[in-house]
Amino acid sequence: MRPEIELLVGYLAKTGQKVTRQRLLVAERFLAAEGHLSAEELYHVMLDEGTKVGLATVYRSLKTLVAAGLAQERRFPDGAARYEAVFGEPLHDHLVCTECGAIMEMPNPCVDRLYQMAQAEHGFVATSHRLVITGRCAACSQR
Amino acid sequence: MRPEIELLVGYLAKTGQKVTRQRLLVAERFLAAEGHLSAEELYHVMLDEGTKVGLATVYRSLKTLVAAGLAQERRFPDGAARYEAVFGEPLHDHLVCTECGAIMEMPNPCVDRLYQMAQAEHGFVATSHRLVITGRCAACSQR
DNA sequence: CTTAGTGCAAAGTATTTGCAGTATG
DNA sequence: CATACTGCAAATACTTTGCACTAAG
Numbered sequence A, B: 001m002r003p004e005i006e007l008l009v010g011y012l013a014k015t016g017q018k019v020t021r022q023r024l025l026v027a028e029r030f031l032a033a034e035g036h037l038s039a040e041e042l043y044h045v046m047l048d049e050g051t052k053v054g055l056a057t058v059y060r061s062l063k064t065l066v067a068a069g070l071a072q073e074r075r076f077p078d079g080a081a082r083y084e085a086v087f088g089e090p091l092h093d094h095l096v097c098t099e100c101g102a103i104m105e106m107p108n109p110c111v112d113r114l115y116q117m118a119q120a121e122h123g124f125v126a127t128s129h130r131l132v133i134t135g136r137c138a139a140c141s142q143r
Numbered sequence C: 001c002t003t004a005g006t007g008c009a010a011a012g013t014a015t016t017t018g019c020a021g022t023a024t025g
Numbered sequence D: 001c002a003t004a005c006t007g008c009a010a011a012t013a014c015t016t017t018g019c020a021c022t023a024a025g
Helices: A003-014 A021-033 A039-048 A053-069 A111-122 A140-143 B005-015 B020-034 B039-049 B054-067 B112-120 B136-143
Strands: A072-074 A081-085 A092-097 A102-105 A125-136 B071-075 B079-086 B090-096 B103-109 B125-136
Touching: A003 A021, A003 A053, A021 A039, A021 A053, A021 B079, A039 A081, A053 A072, A053 A081, A053 B079, A053 B090, A072 A125, A092 B112, A102 B112, A111 A125, A111 B090, A111 B103, A111 B125, A125 A140, A125 B112, B005 B020, B005 B054, B020 B054, B020 B079, B039 B054, B039 B103, B054 B071, B054 B079, B071 B125, B112 B125, B125 B136
Parallel strands: A092 A125, B090 B125
Antiparallel strands: A072 A081, A092 A102, A125 B125, B071 B079, B090 B103
């Protein structure tokens, strides 16, 4: 079993929530994908694979994963919220191409410094962040 | 007249669009606000002030402002798109409090370095970015 | 006058919620 | 068995679109 699932089960127990088949299925499939999935996309992936779940349950389960600290909600300029696995992932940011919509990842070496600035200048206790850099990817910038 | 309005008029002329009363009104009011306004909020502000515009026109005009390079669309975790004036604004990032929803601004000293990394590592030509740091503001973190 | 822009209301998306039935602790 | 969870459909929030009318060039 994925170690993340154990964390999820622990979180559910701790908060008095139930370990249901659907929550586990959504978590499994979500963690296996490792991409930037929207709720709707994950829902369709699961349907296509023959897993019977309701769309509302996918939404609810993803929110649970966020609450458990296993996923982060991210919003790209195109509208829908996308979710990304957090566990064991190094912090990274996103490059989004305005031409073709491609999404790339890039590590961010400045995070610590920014968190310190937020604390020093605003008394703000940062817990996470999200950085999107928009522009044109290698392929599109050559056209 | 605000210099931004001149830029807008120039952009409209260049692209064969018309300089309408509504576009000017929306632009004026938007630029005067200088905040992180959603379309709906701007619409209500204008109504309250007795300016007669349609909600759809506010949406359309804001998109025009983005196209003209005077505004940027930003998405915070709470759902609605918010717009921010670009002209003359130094680049800055946002601190969003997960407790009370407060939004603060903070300059970012690392931007150049990140843009260079994107170019060097992915051949990505960055044109803008958006960084949101979430956490708890000074007031909320003390409770 | 010709064409683009406006306002309204209807149609789309993305997401949440109410409720009756179902499964977990 | 008591209660939280699910699935569905209806509701909501945000944004876009079709269309007849108005106004800019």
